[in-house]
Amino acid sequence: MKLITHNMLTSKCIKGVLTGYPLAINATDVKVTEVDYNPDFLSRVIPKLDWEVLWTAANSIGHGEGLPKAVEPKFEENEEFLKKAHKVLLEVEVEEGYLTCPESGRQFPISKGIPNMLLTEAEVQ
């Protein structure tokens, strides 16, 4: 699970949960894989994300170093920032661990890099 994906995951489908966001990450295995750097893509996608959630997530798995807490204006011209964002959004992956719903405490396992967001019928609204 990449952190850009985590930015969009919730547990809101659980009965009684209102927003279920953001999910806390507990990682037992994190890997970093190098992928294509595309500054144009980053410039377009970063404004669509919840940066604070990303910042907290990156810190919680030990990859928050040097990452600013907020996106600065004209961030798209700051190559150092974009490189850092690139790494945190696309290269850092949680391989094993779990996500926790902030409201209900329900845990979602992450195994072989894939978060399992399935719920049982009894859990849904």
Added chain:
Amino acid sequence: MDEEKKTERKKKRFAARLKSSRGIICTESTGPNIILCNAGQATGLEKSEITKLVTDLQIGEHPKFIAEKGETHSFLVFSTTESAALFYDTYNGKAKIDDNGTPLYMSFVESVPNTEVVCPHENPKGLQIINDFITIQEEDTFMKLFDWDENIDSSKLKNRQVKHYGYEFRYGSNDVDLTSPLHEKIPEECDVLWRRLRNHGLDVEVPDQLTVNKYSPGHGIPSHVDKHSPFGDTILSLSLGSSVVMDWKHPSGKYVPIQVERRSMLVMQDEARYDWQHGIQSRTWDPIIGNRTVTSEGTQKHVTVITNDTQPRQTRISLTFRWTRSGPCECKYKTLCDSVEKSSENIEDDVASNLEELHVHQVYEQIAGHFSTTRHKPWPKVVEFMASVPPGAIVLDLGAGNGKNILRRNDILQIAGERSSGLLSECKQHIQSIAGADCVRLDLLNANLVDACADVVICIAVIHHFSSKARRLQAISTICRLLRPGGRTLITVWAKDQTKSNYLCKNKSQEPEEQRVTVSGVNLPVHENRTQFQYNDLLVPWKLRHVKENKLSNQPENTLLRYYHVFEEGELDDLCKELPLEVEKSFYEEGNWCVVCKKINVST
């Protein structure tokens, strides 16, 4: 000497790799457990090859063989350390595992994985199996009496051969015509059976209908319940020639595999007769079913396990004796009863969910590997749509399958959502090198994703697997919820009208023999592949074949039934129009109805 050093070096290298990647501990000390380091299910190792090596040692041993799916190693468990040591000394670095002469490397291991599948459910109530019901001589007599020449005097079904006595069993309607009894009655040689049943405390009259099935190895019978209304409350089945594993399934999801020995009498009454489905998988072998005692919360419990071991099948002849009756069924088990027909148009949610669990989710898990080898190419219209997605877009592919629709683009974010874990692992591999791609296991009806997070959603060949209109609408409403206002979606579903596609096989006419299966009280027709659809709700057979060295084996392993709701023209558009979605394009493409919709900006 060099050879020995090489083997030793190889062994060390394998041991290190197995430890780091699989946590398997190889040991120098001799014991009964051996790991074959470079031969396993994924390398195409067959159990028979190992059996031959063991047999050649002439030690009268039958070691347990464990080959896990997808692994390049396997295990052997000998009953004694001596046998294991002899096997090791004889073959390590010496036996060849393929035609190129690659040597087999092995090591002793401390423990072996437990790959047995535990089936915690009890046998169906009302099911009795009386072993050794007939003697070997009687079996021989019955075999001679009922066996027939392959080509003469029998009707051939897809998977087996049948013959009827008393009344002909009609496969179209799964009943008999009481007004036209057959000339041939149940042979009087069978009379001994009723007497013997009475001795076992089963007070039965003489049955009036017999179906003889002849199954060659590889043949099977789909999961079914003997139709309630045409037959009485007891059904008997005598097995000749081969034992077999019969799978029993309850609508609640309970599953019990049962070993049916040759010369045994199976008596089905009560729940086993009316509320469980039974079937035989089409394979040339059966797993060996074992019993284990497990302790949970201080109490001991006996459970059935499917072991890793297998045994080959022989030709099996089964005699099914039934008592005919007329009028509606009077049983108290309504789920599978044909006297309480339900329409599949507007089925209850729990029934729909159960149907999808059995005939969509479970099937995809089983066929994932095979499915992936047959679905590598995305459809041109999907590629066209995906290629037109603007840079920087966030795209969700819901029901992504093996991820074939994820493009190799590094300027968009593509998240594949899929319910089947088997397909997801294929998907994960497929998207590995794509910068902005990731996958998540989720359900389209309850997708745990943030509202309005996506610029684009694609949902290709998914909605037709939901078995009620309410659920199909709920699935599309999820897509709508996840789209930002102004965002676009491409949805495709299978069309009932296949006349303008390549799906139809010109030489194939509709088979006269129509099969129907009742699932959770919903009676569904089984579709004949490559023919025009006759119904909107149906089960489509998938002939499962093994994937070996990236090729499919010729022999189908098993037939699985996938549920589909095939769409009428305009039906998909109508669903979208119930939501804040504006249908921008609607078209027919290669047997599918497709729509492109825009999410309307609704003020809340």
